[in-house]
């Protein structure tokens with residue numbers, strides 16, 4: 296048996312007629328960017344979250360960058376981000392000229408640690424970007440009041456957390472803005488690139504719509520520096536068709552997580568994802584941790600089970616960020632996590648049979664070693 300990390304071809308087969316019909320309509324309308332289907336998707340996505348505005352953009356990095364631009368963040372400013380995340384979180388900060396300040400994660404949930412964030416705040420801090428890593432929300436409510444009293448915006452990186460909830464509230468609705476990615480492998484993925492921002496702030500929403508289209512105000516007037524961050528209609532149509540399936544797909548990911556927990560929960564030396572109290576995890580990734588990570592990964596590869604590393608180098612030790620003041624040992628939890636993390640096959644398309652095979656092989660590895 297071969298078990299891939301994810302299986303997008305199977306997902307397409309399961310909704311092919313809807314997707315094909317949507318794409319055909321886009322071609323027939325010959326209207327290819329930021330139009331009817333993008334608007335329909337924006338309305339549906341905002342509605343699902345109870346948010347006032349959804350601004351669809353070209354990808355998740357653009358979503359983060361556009362919000363930081365709208366806030367006027369730039370050279371001399373600092374933005375706090377976790378060290379354990381996909382590098383795009385930090386890169387969006389760097390694109391503005393501001394400096395990403397890295398904070399360590401908690402060993403159990405792998406999300407940022409509010410008391411550690413508080414210690415990093417100073418007069419230059421212009422935003423904090425918690426990342427809802429692997430599909431579980433960071434404990435942002437512990438930061439929200441303190442940040443609000445200092446006038447520091449909270450921007451959620453929801454690229455891995457579509458429909459995740461904490462204390463009954465959706466990811467993307469806890470701070471000033473929530474930034475989503477629809478990169479193909481995300482829980483809601485386009486067939487190419489896509490992203491979106493949720494916000495309840497009318498002024499920010501106007502700014503973001505302007506930044507998305509070269510800083511325009513109306514048809515011919517340019518009011519600020521902007522970008523071309525529009526979403527294509529083909530992607531808008533695909534996302535609009537996929538959205539009604541997302542709840543069902545998320546439930547299936549949770550079932551697979553339960554299979555893993557039941558099958559692997561008793562193994563010494565293996566740490567499974569911990570779900571924080573009052574969190575509804577959406578399992579974008581199923582990341583286990585073990586000091587024998589490399590050996591286990593090689594064993595699974597030999598048994599045709601594809602695994603992933605999210606992420607083997609924490610952001611503060613990436614060559615691009617190492618120079619401005621970071622060295623190994625600075626953020627020990629993130630650094631250990633980078634050496635011990637291993638992502639197991641996870642998607643709504645995997646069969647129980649495939650997951651049971653993965654569980655059997657992992658159990659075999661720990662019996663042998």
Ligand SMILES: *Cc1c(COP(=O)(O)O)cnc(C)c1O
Pocket residue numbers: 354355356357380381383384426452454455475476477478488489490
């Ligand atoms: C995927 C991802 C991004 C970037 O999204 P793109 O659409 O690839 O630009 C940002 N942050 C996190 C945590 C991600 O997983």
